[in-house]
Amino acid sequence: MVQIRSARELAQMRKSGEMVAKVLFELTKAAKPGVSLIELNQIAEDLTLSMGAKPAFKGYLGYAHSLCTSVNDQVVHGIPSHRKLVEGDVIGLDFGLVYDGFFGDSAVTLGIGKVSDKAKKLMQVTKDSLYAAIDAARGGNTLKDIARAIEDTIRPHKYGIVKEFVGHGIGTKLHEDPQVANFEAGASNLKLRPGMTIAIEPMINEGTHRVKVLGDKWTVATEDGSLSAHYEHTIAITEGEPELLTSWINILKEAETNLDSETLKRGAYGQRGSNPS
Numbered sequence: 001m002v003q004i005r006s007a008r009e010l011a012q013m014r015k016s017g018e019m020v021a022k023v024l025f026e027l028t029k030a031a032k033p034g035v036s037l038i039e040l041n042q043i044a045e046d047l048t049l050s051m052g053a054k055p056a057f058k059g060y061l062g063y064a065h066s067l068c069t070s071v072n073d074q075v076v077h078g079i080p081s082h083r084k085l086v087e088g089d090v091i092g093l094d095f096g097l098v099y100d101g102f103f104g105d106s107a108v109t110l111g112i113g114k115v116s117d118k119a120k121k122l123m124q125v126t127k128d129s130l131y132a133a134i135d136a137a138r139g140g141n142t143l144k145d146i147a148r149a150i151e152d153t154i155r156p157h158k159y160g161i162v163k164e165f166v167g168h169g170i171g172t173k174l175h176e177d178p179q180v181a182n183f184e185a186g187a188s189n190l191k192l193r194p195g196m197t198i199a200i201e202p203m204i205n206e207g208t209h210r211v212k213v214l215g216d217k218w219t220v221a222t223e224d225g226s227l228s229a230h231y232e233h234t235i236a237i238t239e240g241e242p243e244l245l246t247s248w249i250n251i252l253k254e255a256e257t258n259l260d261s262e263t264l265k266r267g268a269y270g271q272r273g274s275n276p277s
């Protein structure tokens with residue numbers, strides 16, 4: 001059953017979403033060469049608890065951490081380890097929390113220090129595909145329109161769109177109906193209606209779309225070892241423009257006054273537009 005949220009529930013979702021954005025923003029600032037994945041997990045968990053929220057992933061289907069950290073050829077669900085980030089890494093940070101019964105879920109992919117041009121391009125195109133999908137997520141359109149927007153963005157680059165994992169409805173549970181596929185053939189004709197809240201999350205590989213699950217039973221990696229990128233936002237369908245519930249905009253505004261330009265530039269990761277190099 002696809003839920004329609006009331007104005008009151010949407011206000012709750014907005015709160016949770018903003019907390020998710022805050023965590024991802026702080027992680028983006030912290031993700032530097034020499035920092036370990038488990039340290040990033042700890043930052044996410046501490047900040048979440050300090051805001052009075054709870055990490056959404058911890059304990060979910062037995063997952064033991066608060067954050068997913070997927071490095072280079074890892075697609076999603078990478079487990080935070082003591083591995084330290086090094087210059088040139090491409091890291092996906094996927095984070096969700098629950099506050100007052102409502103969930104938010106979002107992901108960004110970051111380049112650590114200087115990264116290759118092909119990595120920058122993969123990140124940019126993947127982010128573009130997310131925003132194209134969000135633009136298509138309007139009342140009266142269908143889930144196929146969302147998927148088509150992603151496919152149309154990716155096709156010219158001949159990247160692989162991961163099919164085994166999809167976006168999802170979200171609200172009082174992390175995963176609700178409907179499934180939000182990133183390719184048209186996998187998407188239903190379900191009509192989007194104002195008040196629906198969904199997480200859209202394209203996972204894009206530089207090479208084959210095929211993926212494998214590693215021996216830890218969680219980490220999903222590209223079959224051919226090529227790079228992968230992943231961006232995700234929780235959004236609400238409205239009568240007009242879709243509403244970004246995990247937008248960074250308020251956090252960036254607040255940060256503007258006391259952040260150096262380098263950090264602000266890195267803040268652009270969660271936003272529409274270019275990935276800073």
Ligand code: MF3
Pocket residue numbers: 056057058060061063068077094095096105106199201
């Ligand atoms: N963010 C992921 C999603 O959108 C959830 C990670 S799986 C978990 O479905 F087990 F780590 F929670």
Ligand code: CO
Pocket residue numbers: 105106167168199201232
């Ligand atoms: Co998700």
